[in-house]
Amino acid sequence: MSASNYVAPTFKKEAFNCPNCGAFAQQRWFNLYIGSPPSPFEQIRSLNLCLCTCCREYSIWKGNQMIYPYVSNAPLPSDDLPDDLKRDYEEARNIVNFSPRGAAALLRLVLEKLCVCLGEKGDNLNAAIANLVKKGLPPKLQKAMDSVRVIGNQALHPGQIDISDDRETAFKLFEIINFIVEAMITQPKKIDNLFEIVPPLQKEAIKNRDRK
Numbered sequence: 001m002s003a004s005n006y007v008a009p010t011f012k013k014e015a016f017n018c019p020n021c022g023a024f025a026q027q028r029w030f031n032l033y034i035g036s037p038p039s040p041f042e043q044i045r046s047l048n049l050c051l052c053t054c055c056r057e058y059s060i061w062k063g064n065q066m067i068y069p070y071v072s073n074a075p076l077p078s079d080d081l082p083d084d085l086k087r088d089y090e091e092a093r094n095i096v097n098f099s100p101r102g103a104a105a106l107l108r109l110v111l112e113k114l115c116v117c118l119g120e121k122g123d124n125l126n127a128a129i130a131n132l133v134k135k136g137l138p139p140k141l142q143k144a145m146d147s148v149r150v151i152g153n154q155a156l157h158p159g160q161i162d163i164s165d166d167r168e169t170a171f172k173l174f175e176i177i178n179f180i181v182e183a184m185i186t187q188p189k190k191i192d193n194l195f196e197i198v199p200p201l202q203k204e205a206i207k208n209r210d211r212k
Contacts, residue, residue, distance in 0.1 A: 108152020
């Protein structure tokens with residue numbers, strides 16, 4: 001399953017990737033009731049059941065959070081994120097519902113390692129981003145990287161930003177990491193692969209053109 005076609009389990013959504021079988025399938029939602037005849041049944045308003053029409057297994061939701069089975073609904077990592085970085089990314093996914101702050105700190109580490117993959121030193125993330133800017137990093141990517149850097153720093157050393165219980169902000173950081181990978185790794189790879197089919201003579205002509 002890739003990040004591009006994964007639809008995270010979401011409260012009351014009619015279709016998503018099932019947390020039990022993984023298939024993208026229609027989901028049916030049910031209210032829960034408690035009681036015994038002849039007393040009237042009373043709805044348990046904080047709990048819902050969700051039935052996957054593919055595997056016929058249930059997930060259990062409390063409020064808008066899935067509590068069984070436990071599967072992170074944070075975005076999957078990009079296919080082009082290096083494998084050693086995926087381990088940190090997946091660790092962040094696994095803890096984000098319990099610790100958004102911890103997930104943000106791990107995603108900052110992912111960005112730091114990603115900058116090393118892009119040819120920068122890993123000892124100073126701020127300096128690494130500044131060097132990428134000097135090399136032509138587009139402003140939108142600079143903003144994306146600095147967002148992860150600053151929020152990740154605040155997770156480690158709380159100041160003006162406190163995301164201890166802010167899952168929404170933490171989830172956006174996963175999306176930003178994938179956005180950075182798409183722009184810095186996936187798209188250049190696609191361009192290089194396309195250029196490979198250009199005949200050698202034409203490639204040489206392009207080199208000669210650019211020398212002028």
